[in-house]
Amino acid sequence: MNIIEPKVVEPIEWKNGWVRFLDQRLLPHSEKWIETNDWQEIFKSIENLSIRGAPLIGIAAALAIAAEAYRVEYNLDRRSLIIKAVNSLRYARPTAVNLSWAMGKMLDTFNNSSDNDLVFDLEKCALALWQSEKRRCIQIGKFGEKIIPKDAYVLTICNTGALATGGIGTALGVVYTAVSRGKSVEVFASETRPLLQGSRLTAWELKKAGIPVTLIVDSATGWLLSQNAIDLCIIGADRIAANGDTANKIGSYPLAVLCQRHKVPFYIAAPTSTIDPDTPNGAEIPIEHRQKSEVLNFFDLYAVIDDAEVLNPAFDIVPAELITGIITDKGIFKPPYAFRSLSTI
Amino acid sequence: MNIIEPKVVEPIEWKNGWVRFLDQRLLPHSEKWIETNDWQEIFKSIENLSIRGAPLIGIAAALAIAAEAYRVEYNLDRRSLIIKAVNSLRYARPTAVNLSWAMGKMLDTFNNSSDNDLVFDLEKCALALWQSEKRRCIQIGKFGEKIIPKDAYVLTICNTGALATGGIGTALGVVYTAVSRGKSVEVFASETRPLLQGSRLTAWELKKAGIPVTLIVDSATGWLLSQNAIDLCIIGADRIAANGDTANKIGSYPLAVLCQRHKVPFYIAAPTSTIDPDTPNGAEIPIEHRQKSEVLNFFDLYAVIDDAEVLNPAFDIVPAELITGIITDKGIFKPPYAFRSLSTI
Numbered sequence: 001m002n003i004i005e006p007k008v009v010e011p012i013e014w015k016n017g018w019v020r021f022l023d024q025r026l027l028p029h030s031e032k033w034i035e036t037n038d039w040q041e042i043f044k045s046i047e048n049l050s051i052r053g054a055p056l057i058g059i060a061a062a063l064a065i066a067a068e069a070y071r072v073e074y075n076l077d078r079r080s081l082i083i084k085a086v087n088s089l090r091y092a093r094p095t096a097v098n099l100s101w102a103m104g105k106m107l108d109t110f111n112n113s114s115d116n117d118l119v120f121d122l123e124k125c126a127l128a129l130w131q132s133e134k135r136r137c138i139q140i141g142k143f144g145e146k147i148i149p150k151d152a153y154v155l156t157i158c159n160t161g162a163l164a165t166g167g168i169g170t171a172l173g174v175v176y177t178a179v180s181r182g183k184s185v186e187v188f189a190s191e192t193r194p195l196l197q198g199s200r201l202t203a204w205e206l207k208k209a210g211i212p213v214t215l216i217v218d219s220a221t222g223w224l225l226s227q228n229a230i231d232l233c234i235i236g237a238d239r240i241a242a243n244g245d246t247a248n249k250i251g252s253y254p255l256a257v258l259c260q261r262h263k264v265p266f267y268i269a270a271p272t273s274t275i276d277p278d279t280p281n282g283a284e285i286p287i288e289h290r291q292k293s294e295v296l297n298f299f300d301l302y303a304v305i306d307d308a309e310v311l312n313p314a315f316d317i318v319p320a321e322l323i324t325g326i327i328t329d330k331g332i333f334k335p336p337y338a339f340r341s342l343s344t345i
Numbered sequence: 346m347n348i349i350e351p352k353v354v355e356p357i358e359w360k361n362g363w364v365r366f367l368d369q370r371l372l373p374h375s376e377k378w379i380e381t382n383d384w385q386e387i388f389k390s391i392e393n394l395s396i397r398g399a400p401l402i403g404i405a406a407a408l409a410i411a412a413e414a415y416r417v418e419y420n421l422d423r424r425s426l427i428i429k430a431v432n433s434l435r436y437a438r439p440t441a442v443n444l445s446w447a448m449g450k451m452l453d454t455f456n457n458s459s460d461n462d463l464v465f466d467l468e469k470c471a472l473a474l475w476q477s478e479k480r481r482c483i484q485i486g487k488f489g490e491k492i493i494p495k496d497a498y499v500l501t502i503c504n505t506g507a508l509a510t511g512g513i514g515t516a517l518g519v520v521y522t523a524v525s526r527g528k529s530v531e532v533f534a535s536e537t538r539p540l541l542q543g544s545r546l547t548a549w550e551l552k553k554a555g556i557p558v559t560l561i562v563d564s565a566t567g568w569l570l571s572q573n574a575i576d577l578c579i580i581g582a583d584r585i586a587a588n589g590d591t592a593n594k595i596g597s598y599p600l601a602v603l604c605q606r607h608k609v610p611f612y613i614a615a616p617t618s619t620i621d622p623d624t625p626n627g628a629e630i631p632i633e634h635r636q637k638s639e640v641l642n643f644f645d646l647y648a649v650i651d652d653a654e655v656l657n658p659a660f661d662i663v664p665a666e667l668i669t670g671i672i673t674d675k676g677i678f679k680p681p682y683a684f685r686s687l688s689t690i
Contacts, residue, residue, distance in 0.1 A: 028651070191538070191649070192564075193564060194562050196649055199640070199641070199650050200649060203653045212654070215640055215654065215655045216640075216655070216656050216657075217596075217640055218538065219502075219538060219599060220595050220658055221599065222598040222599040224656065226662070250568060251562075251567075253568060253571065254567040257567065257603060258599060258602060261602055287568075295562055296544070302647040305545060308548045308558065308560050309558065309559040309560065310559065310561070311533075311565065312562070316567060317571070
């Protein structure tokens, strides 16, 4: 069989101290690129979801530090400026652990680097981290595609593809890899309110890749599963606790509960950088609550209602007991999950 | 205690052969009323959801027939024109049984009426049907409010209030009645994609009534229930089968499954006109699939994505096993449900 490696969009670029990235808020309507060497602009872009997806925000933050090293190369207080960027970017968003993992790596490099080598070492570390996420996606795809039937109907939520990872993706990476191995996969994408990453990003990305995709509103997943229309569900992760409890986009928990009821396998796909052995369980994962305008307005274009009380949690916790398996770059983990330390994974 | 009967908006009016109704598609941004004596305009308005809510579409269709009787009063073929309207309106939407129930009542009246009495008899029947739905809402409220704790947090989906019924509502009628009896109720409204009846209509209606309401996206109901924030869930119904299986807005089934998991009581509130003893179970209830533009666009104001495959089922089936009780105008039914004929209810 002729294996063609998946070809995907690249949402971020790096050149001589500058970061160039796709503003994902504007997709699919316009493909606007932003070029900057200002870490505060990257910070803002992570916060407002121009850059999103757990692996990608780690990569973007690392590149932002490398850019800052370039920018302040001849500045006397460059070390304090760089450290300030690291300490801020680490907290741009609270739930995904990849961000603090990436900042930890950059900080280690910073601490072990001489003043003269800072630019070289930090750039090297950021690029290595990015390459490693790319390789991890490929590994996730290779392990994961084995669970995809020859003709598969896969349900997913949010966007876990190239746009989220800077590689071929996690859950969508599994789909891309299965397709490149000659399998026929049709994806059902939950639209993912409030910010519609399913309909804006996943549909756009899969159409570009020539993979059939059907959109449904998030509340129609129960109906879809009750029609026996789905072979398996694969979603991404923003943080996986030591016991396997997984934080992911709001709506992931209902999906897992419904899959259990309908005996549909429910998988998480994520790089090992998403595993956080220091967080014992899901109750300890901080859940980000975002502004109510995300629910009340559609990107400033349409207001549902002028004002109302809103609760807008951005993430769900999926209890480990509902997870059939966790597909990582090191293989597929099965319950009971016990991630004691990253070195043992 | 001073009992104040709930005061609510009135979404439909009748005067001398003319129907006047609120275009619910435009709420909450504008309160536009449409006045017509043309049954085809009512048909179109039911189809496009300007008029919605299972009880209200039955009332509106009955008034449309009465209007047609007025309009063609001196027409030689008035009987065939009226019968044509009945036979069309019956199929304006397939899922809610109230519509065919109302058309059945009008047809009985029509068949038992002389040519000279048609206008008088059909108007009388339509108004009686409307009054009976109003009384039913009041009865539902009286039976239902007994299950509401003194300080209650109630979860609901879609709109089941005055806007849906032409009375005080079904699920929201229970809330209104509890509040009028001095209880403190806070409502959590699921926004109800694709057409946002929760955020556009329920939030608007409850704010008008001075009842606190908090909006969440549909996929956040699992998170909300996992916070132990909800005392009970009450939703409406479009059709209740003989075995208690209930058709209601898409998203109702996941809600019921999540309530079961979190041991939160899950109630249906509906007039007995919503019970269809001729439909043995949920599998026999026709599910309406609506156009994909509802998912891809927001009321022609914002397009999520230009084109994509979409599945857009408008209703879910909630299996009877997940329903704690069915609150009707004849009392609260508890499982096992067995609605053999309307006369025995």
